[in-house]
Amino acid sequence: MEIRRQDIHNSDIPLVCRACEARHGGVCGVLTAEQLTELNKHSSRHRLDSGAEVIGQGETVVNYSNIMRGVVKLTKVMADGRQQIVGLQFAPDFLGRPFLAESAISAEAATESEICNFPRNVLDRLVKRTPELEHRLHQQALKELDEARDWMLTLGRKSAQEKVASFLYLIATHIDPESVDMSSFDLPLSRADIADFLGLTIETVSRQFTKLRKENVIRIENNRHVTVPDMDRLMRHAGND
Template sequence: MDTLQKPRPDCETPAACRNCESRQGGLCSVLSAAQMVELNRHSIRRRIEAGNEIIGQGESVGSYGNILKGVIKLSKMMADGRQQIVGLQFAPDFLGRPFQGESSITAEAATDTEICTFPRHVIDRMVGDVPHMERMLHAQALKELDEARDWMLTLGRKTAQEKVASFLYLIATHIDPENADAATFDLPLSRADIADFLGLTIETVSRQMTKLRKDGVIVIENNRHVIVPNSDRLRDAAGID
């Protein structure tokens, strides 16, 4: 019997998957209980401490993963060793590119992170067997494309203050999407990484953080903990329509 083709009642969904972030809104949200049972047989949950690499640029891809908790930093390295942060991923994003044998980026845990990993061959097979999974991955790819285009605008046209506010708005609206009205979070990147991500100097990032704090747009505690009292004010500071 092919369990991928014969759904079972949702009550048979593996207990570990029922309250999982990815089950609610990520890749696994499109799977039936039977498909979840099949996938769960091959899954391994990994906890990765901040600063540890998950996969390096140019390495062979042996597995993919659902991000369950934390922030992952994506970067690319040039031939001369220079490196650029090109994106961030949050729960419940899918980490990896189906059918891609070699990683084109380096993925590193920016914060303490938890991911649920699956062997590459299992996901590649399921993508072919489960049309909803293929559509979900396609939708994520299009979302990432739209976000990359928005970030090109941020880097190319926005002022330093708008860039810093855009970064903070990105974190505020992704790190805890269920509490966007009064977001509170620890910065997932160092000042140096934020500067790299925004194409600014560390001093400029610090000055703009201070200005946003003095204007009451954000509250900063212990240098890393940020509170956003009103997301609309931060959105306005970021120059987002």
Template sequence: MLGMNDVTQQQSTRCDACTVRHRAVCGALSQKEIERLNAIARHRTVPQGQAIVGDQDRVLSFANIISGVVKLTKTLCDGRQQIVGLQFASDFIGRPFRDRSAYEATAVNDVHLCIYDRRQFEHLVREFPGFERRLFENTLDELDAARDWMLLLGRKSAEEKVASFILMVSKKMDGVSRQGGDGRPAKFELPITRTEIADFLGLTIETVSRQVSRLKSEKIIALEGLRTVAVLDVPRLEQASSG
């Protein structure tokens, strides 16, 4: 994970000003507990394309994502890499009480992190029962999401896979719900390229492009350039994602 020097060189931040606090793992803490957590928290911005933690690296710290998108990849024994997940604002990077990272985490764009030293963080987890419960719930949520993704990869059609991906990103991207709350289409930029989307979904890039064009022609989504998507019809996108 991020090295100790990376953590100690950063300025501290105030948890009460955090935009994702109530959605993050620290959302279950009392004000007094938040102050204890704030005392060990540091900010860092990781530039686009930079690794946050390597596959099987020793874990030195954990982090909440404040803004930006993180790509999780797994390296196979022959050197090939597979995208196994995306993380967004309020998601938690790292596994407490585990010595090594299970994946490589890379900043897809500039990522703002709130970082905690591993030993200090694990001490607080043991001390605060609500904190431990929230981390456990977070792990179960990720397990449910992984099972849903197994269903997507194993049983869904290409049309359903691409629609599911766009729907997932539209719900996860920071600020999307607010943009679509006033009657305007929710608009966001796809965090990864179409080649990476194809890799993530187990499809070819031609198939991904064809399915995106179909959603556009049916006026379920609109496109601005190659990466910016506006969801015009959420119910129909949900229907397309589930067949």
């Protein structure tokens, strides 16, 4: 679990990496100064508008990314257009499916975001030579698997009200991991996205928001800003007692 990192002189690592959020929590944290320099040669940073696609379902993966800022949604679409969000990724998560050429999901910025791209083959080569890096990716895969399974319980067994409360709790606890106060935050998703995440319609999501608001579990301003006066009460509404 504990990852050793050599003490790196800031001057040894690429300029752009020095200020990078993703370098510490993210995969780059396990790389040496040399490796970071090498990877950085091939990497490029991009600003993404909300809604911008990083990769599409069925496309060939040419890049992996680190999320430096913002929230990225992972979605699956059926042939007839029905859609399900199967994961949300927050900075400084790694974005990509190692060891597979074709993406089974599409990834799209949910909010205005910033990512750092690097070529698939460069990282794949680096992974082969760096067990620490594979370990780090393995850890993230397991974390995502745990989250996916939690969400399966939500999708399969919870009521609409519990689903919406579960979503709010998820966002409260993930949107700003630094912050001590999780009781006030902006929703990174539209009502339509929330519906796609919860397996509901936007009307049902809206009604449940209204209901939670009327029961004073949450307060809402400007449709996107949520305040939770009592996090335990929200948790109980989410069915997590």
